Amino acid sequence: MIFVVPIMQMLILVFAATYDMKRIDLVVVDHDMSENSRHLIAKFDGIPFFHVHHLEQSEKLAEDKLLNDEADAILVFPVDFERNLIRDDEAKVQLLINAIESNSAQLIYSYSANIISDFNKNIIADWKGIPEFTPPTKVEITENYWYNPELDYKWFMAPGILAILVTIIGMFMSGMNLVREKEIGTIEQLNVTPLKKYQFIIGKLVPFWIIGLFDLAFGLTIAWIVFDLPIVGSLFTLFFMAGIYLIGVLGLGLFISTVADTQQQVMFVSFFFMMIFILMGGIFTPVESMPNWAQTIDRLNPIYYFMRVMRMVVLKGSNISDLLRELVSLSILGITFLSLAIWRYRKTA
Amino acid sequence: MEKETIISARNLIKKFGHFTANDNLTFEVKKGEIFGFLGANGAGKTTAIRILCGLSSPTSGEVKVAGFDIYHETEKIKKNIGYMSQKFSLYEDLTISENIKLYAGIYGIGRKQRKVKEAELLQKLELEKVKNKLIGDLPLGWKQKLAFSVAIFHDPKIVFLDEPTGGVDPVTRRKFWDLIYEAAHNGITVFVTTHYMDEAEYCDRVSIMNAGKIEALDTPAKLKEKYKATNMDEVFLKIAR
Numbered sequence A: 001m002i003f004v005v006p007i008m009q010m011l012i013l014v015f016a017a018t019y020d021m022k023r024i025d026l027v028v029v030d031h032d033m034s035e036n037s038r039h040l041i042a043k044f045d046g047i048p049f050f051h052v053h054h055l056e057q058s059e060k061l062a063e064d065k066l067l068n069d070e071a072d073a074i075l076v077f078p079v080d081f082e083r084n085l086i087r088d089d090e091a092k093v094q095l096l097i098n099a100i101e102s103n104s105a106q107l108i109y110s111y112s113a114n115i116i117s118d119f120n121k122n123i124i125a126d127w128k129g130i131p132e133f134t135p136p137t138k139v140e141i142t143e144n145y146w147y148n149p150e151l152d153y154k155w156f157m158a159p160g161i162l163a164i165l166v167t168i169i170g171m172f173m174s175g176m177n178l179v180r181e182k183e184i185g186t187i188e189q190l191n192v193t194p195l196k197k198y199q200f201i202i203g204k205l206v207p208f209w210i211i212g213l214f215d216l217a218f219g220l221t222i223a224w225i226v227f228d229l230p231i232v233g234s235l236f237t238l239f240f241m242a243g244i245y246l247i248g249v250l251g252l253g254l255f256i257s258t259v260a261d262t263q264q265q266v267m268f269v270s271f272f273f274m275m276i277f278i279l280m281g282g283i284f285t286p287v288e289s290m291p292n293w294a295q296t297i298d299r300l301n302p303i304y305y306f307m308r309v310m311r312m313v314v315l316k317g318s319n320i321s322d323l324l325r326e327l328v329s330l331s332i333l334g335i336t337f338l339s340l341a342i343w344r345y346r347k348t349a
Numbered sequence B: 001m002e003k004e005t006i007i008s009a010r011n012l013i014k015k016f017g018h019f020t021a022n023d024n025l026t027f028e029v030k031k032g033e034i035f036g037f038l039g040a041n042g043a044g045k046t047t048a049i050r051i052l053c054g055l056s057s058p059t060s061g062e063v064k065v066a067g068f069d070i071y072h073e074t075e076k077i078k079k080n081i082g083y084m085s086q087k088f089s090l091y092e093d094l095t096i097s098e099n100i101k102l103y104a105g106i107y108g109i110g111r112k113q114r115k116v117k118e119a120e121l122l123q124k125l126e127l128e129k130v131k132n133k134l135i136g137d138l139p140l141g142w143k144q145k146l147a148f149s150v151a152i153f154h155d156p157k158i159v160f161l162d163e164p165t166g167g168v169d170p171v172t173r174r175k176f177w178d179l180i181y182e183a184a185h186n187g188i189t190v191f192v193t194t195h196y197m198d199e200a201e202y203c204d205r206v207s208i209m210n211a212g213k214i215e216a217l218d219t220p221a222k223l224k225e226k227y228k229a230t231n232m233d234e235v236f237l238k239i240a241r
Helices: A004-016 A035-046 A059-067 A081-090 A101-129 A153-186 A187-190 A197-226 A237-259 A263-280 A292-298 A301-314 A320-345 B045-052 B074-079 B096-108 B111-125 B138-151 B170-187 B221-228 B230-241
Strands: A024-030 A048-051 A073-077 A094-097 B007-016 B020-032 B036-040 B061-066 B081-084 B160-161 B189-194 B205-210 B213-218
Touching: A004 A197, A024 A035, A024 A059, A035 A048, A035 A081, A035 A101, A048 B045, A059 A073, A081 B230, A153 A187, A153 A197, A153 A237, A153 A263, A153 A301, A187 B189, A197 A237, A197 A320, A237 A263, A237 A301, A237 A320, A263 A292, A263 A301, A263 B230, A301 A320, B007 B045, B007 B189, B020 B045, B020 B189, B020 B213, B036 B045, B036 B170, B045 B061, B045 B160, B045 B189, B074 B081, B074 B138, B081 B138, B096 B111, B096 B138, B111 B138, B138 B160, B138 B170, B170 B189, B205 B230, B213 B221, B213 B230, B221 B230
Parallel strands: A024 A048, A024 A073, B036 B189, B036 B205, B081 B160, B160 B189
Antiparallel strands: A073 A094, B007 B020, B007 B061, B205 B213
């Protein structure tokens, strides 16, 4: 169980949780039917993930396609598209994008804008001939994406999913284990022994700490084999930070279970923390774009730091000195959660 | 010669909200005694035993166990006592050997000594063949005997037994009491709660609780004389009404 579940999670989530647009359905309404409009349509058609279809003659029909989700965007050419282009050197097209998912909408927009600006350059060259007059000086951007040159979304997700996985295993297992002893009564037998509180909590922590690190190693291997994930940084740094991180997570899990009486309560409370931690941790949405108050709360979120560590070490090859802030924060959180667990554990009711 | 006192409680009171579970308990247990703590269900036996073991703190009263104060020296008390709760509480998903190893480790018993004692224990209980079996697979009677043996594995001064023979057949109960006698013979003070009145006859002294109060405390023989009864059952019925 401890191994099958993580593999499934890795394989399903990393493939599924992607923002890459693999297919954009574009409906074109061409009222102009000119050479230039066909030219631009052909340009869209030339991009593999644009599926240009249904050349509807009316906007109404095209909108229906948008409504029933058969189309992601509509491109409308007005009647005088070519005439305006030739006479005024300027013509307008209309682009209607389904923006239910704002991320996808922005992607469609920027893809389209690129295609159209490319089209512009071409007609200037076609019509005006090679520099009739000196072209205006322009600064051009050439992109070079560092650390993830092909912008492979799986590389971005895999370390994040791994961080979540280690967290879930750590928090649920440690929490459930302790409270289960309360339910079946074995904890009483321990409570009448001279066992020290810290000994008890450490004894509960160590096995899950080892399992957590083992699962991390296991998950990394899978990611490396299946997604070709490059592991640029040192494994020592990664596991060192993961070790500190896990102390915090396990400490929190144990703390919750010292307060709770039943496994249901632990599930409920752990789930609450997990949801907040994961959604605010920066796996899906960048923390930098959250409101300030949310970023302040995130200082207490161990997943936030660990997510950064995972991505920075795996993809960028950052070392401990680059991660000092994370190291210090994770250590403080770890010591705090662990101390809370030891403090709250009661041998005497 | 008067034997030394090993447990003493004076005006012990335990309240849960408005409910008084233990109402002004005063008693003493002498070293090496088998002390029976009798009462109907809900009379407050378990509450009292949990307080004496340090699992629960009293609302008020003066209590000393093995010479240590119950409020401030619970950890010292815990080194000197063994406890067997009415709920079986060894690890069912560990084997007999593993459970012994765990508790020997907690009480700081060395490897060599543990091996010797473990062999002795397994032989006595005739469990040698199943020592590597999970405890969960054993019949209840065996589990109880094993739980008792583990509770006294570290040679405590006192062992607290909370209804140790609940749900066990008469033959096994008789055998269980043989183990108790043996422990008492070895100098371990036995504090046992029960609601089987035949077991009360086996005790050196018994106290009978009713609704949180101790109604009677003496040897079984003297109690029978006092209440003009032929057995403990009648004594109990007269007191509890």
